Amino acid sequence: MAGNVIVGVDGSDTAFKAAxxxxxxxxxxxxxxxVLSAHITGNTEVVTIGSDTYVLDxxxxxxxxxxxxxxxxxxVHPAVKIRPAAGRGKPGDVLIEEAQRNGAQLLVVGNVGIKGLGRVLGSVAWSVVHNAPCDVLVVKTAR
Incomplete structure (x- = not known):
């Protein structure tokens, strides 16, 4: 089976479990x-603290x-080639676009615990499951 594995992360413990x-x-x-992270905006912010100036993008x-x-x-997995990446857009869309662009064989997402109708699958997981160009694994990450 050709293609890589892509996982979406957002800095949370549940996303690390999926990763x-x-x-x-x-x-x-x-x-x-x-290891893919999404950002919604292309904002760049300049912050000055004392005499230091930082550009936050x-x-x-x-x-x-x-x-x-x-x-x-x-x-933990020194034998695995791991490449970090980031993309602009909604997380589900970024994951799907990366999978299409790279011919991924598998997308991995977590199922975060949210309220309401989305509690069965998080909105990112739902979007990926229904629109991915490859197999999808939803890792049980909710408590």
Whole structure:
């Protein structure tokens, strides 16, 4: 089976649980794992603290968060090639676009515990399950 495994992360513990399962699968499939974070806006903010000035960019922050998750996963799964990535848009859309662009074989998402009609599957999981160009694994991450 060709193609990589893609997992969506948002910095939460539940997303890390899904990412850990995705790393296990990528290792068993001997394929690359893409750790993907989405950012909704393309905002850039300049913050001055004392004499220091920082430029905070949504895309850079999303990529840095994906890199943090990738670094943690590399510690547990050193044999897996793990690539952090970030994309602009709604998380479900970003995951689907990345899967299409790279010919992914599997998308992995968590099922976060939300209220109302969306409690069966989170809105990202629902969107991915119904629109993905490849197989999807929804990891039970809700308590």
């Amino acid at each position: 850990s399962r995705a790393a296990e699968l990528a290792e068993s499939l001997d394929t690359e794992l893409v 949504d895309a850079e922050r999303a990529l840095a968060m994906a890199e943090q998750v990738a670094t943690r996963l590399r510690g």
